[in-house]
Amino acid sequence: MVGALNAALRDAMQADPRTLVFGEDVGALGGVFRVTEGLQDEFGSGRVFNTPIAEAGIAGICVGLAMAGWRPIAEMQFDGFSYPALDQVISHVAKYRERTRGRVAMPVVIRIPSFGGIKGKEHHGESPETYYAHTAGLKVVVPSSPLDAYRLLRRSIDDPDPVIFLEPKSRYWSKEEGELATGGPGLGSARTVREGDACVLISFGAMVGRCLEAATALAGEGIECSVLDLRTLVPLDVEAIAERVRATGRAAVVHEAPLTLGMGAEIVARIVEEAFDHLEAPVLRVTGADVPYPPASLEQHYLPSTERIAAAVRKVVAY
């Protein structure tokens, strides 16, 4: 996935000379995850540059650069270090278009390596998606696979509105065969990555892969699950969610973030509003716990496991 994201940045920078890439360590080092590797050599230190360690500053200069006609692509080094930028993101990046009565767009992408599962230190396993999804004016994108990461990042960079692009760190080293392409489903479209009529597992990011593992295990028991990869949390593809629930009558939502007020709460509410009459069982949530992200030795107890996902599916199927 790192290579796909790197290619997306390179191709976007070649396609549009107004794009800029900046953040902490994105220059000679190529970013701590190497997503920006080689870009400074290719595009120069004018378009690819290190910033001081100043996340509010990084988000804030996005606003000024966008006003000056540039397309900023900023990197926050880690999820847990992105919080100082929240004021700039919430108060300006998200609101500028509305505040200026539509006159000033914010074609800004803020990439944030996010989520857990890499046995990281504290502050390196955060799931910040709800903070952003709850902020009107932002689009929130979470890729689950390398090819889709390429497509989604290209589409995010081309988008006229600000996009928070949350990269699942645990999938950075995942591989996928295929051709990098920008075509196909864009922002706001979920995709069914596995068909099955017993239940739909609704997820995003790294947990899509875990849902697929659970679905494979369940298939051995004769339970065929559908897996829906949301891809973007804003816009949320409510119609795809409702369609899958209508088709299966049963659903479980899977994410890494804590249970309470996570995306699962929103998705279940949408299901109730849109497909209540089709439900054969309560919708379950398989999520992280309502605790700070735990130390490495405990993260397997925090993250949704294949077993916990499978158990939830068995429960809704048996209801």
Add this chain to the structure above:
Amino acid sequence: MSIETAADVPIVRIVDPDGTVVGDDDVGLSVDAKRELLRSMIRCRRLDRECWALQRQGELTVYPPFEGQEAAQVGSASALAPEDFVFPSFRELAAAVVRGVDVVEYLQYHRGTWHGGPYDPIASRFAPICVPVATQIVHAVGWALGAKLDGSGACSLAYFGDGSASEGDFHEAANMAAVFGAPAILFCQNNGWAISVPASEQYAAPIAARAAGYGFPGIRVDGNDVLAVYAVTKAAAERARGGEGPTLIEAMTYRIGAHSTADDDSRYRAGPEVDAWRERDPIARFRAYLLGCDLIDEAFVGACDEEAEGWVAEIRSGLTSLGAPPASEMFDHAFSDPPATLERQRHERIGNDDA
């Protein structure tokens, strides 16, 4: 208030409070341009007082007055070139006037008919009114970096207050401006008060002195001396254009009025302090200077007053005829292409009706 005497940063001053010239008053301004500075300050003060009245009459929601700060704003804004870009906070109506921002559109913000950017920020080179304290300084640095990358030769100017300089965003902006060599002017209007907190409780060393720590010049200027403000801002803009990077200007001025129409300043400051600053009024000072130099006569001042009356009456009339925008507009601008979930919310509230 004893900031001026406590400062170990010298204050740039050209004209004393009584109008006496104490510095080089050849700042590159023609006689007409000097007259224009006075005319601008007179009409801006008249507008400011009108806005206070409009709020009391229920025509504006809340209004933050700038009386006493006319020289700081008019002097600095007049020193910029048309292609430069201003990033205001929320008290810079006088700067907006100088930059040619449509005043009725600007005041929509205080009327509550739209948010911070009701005018065209790009066309007027004046960013949206910015309430989150100090955040606009970072925007100005970003814009300046963009101008530098474009090689446009333009600079940005961020207005902020003494209270804003305590925010982390001030520091991040100043440091980034220095590191990037951004053509930005960080213009602090030190008006002595952050709502009720006096400057003495806000910082322990002159704000201008911080610039040395970032690696660029910091200048303290008499913010009620319009010529001095013009001169230092002009010099900072020339530095920026010349590729020499940012400048911090700390204009020592005073907020004669309350923080806003919602504030009661009698709870935290005494009348004599305000009266002492009235004695240093920027308009009276510059008028005395121009009269003393025979650059204007009393008739000119009278004509300015009269012209300001007519101008403000037009603004008042334009403003009071402004109603709420169509409710549907609330849904129009959050996204370039509103998501289906948002379109549904629009429809549920107002159907297809546009009112």
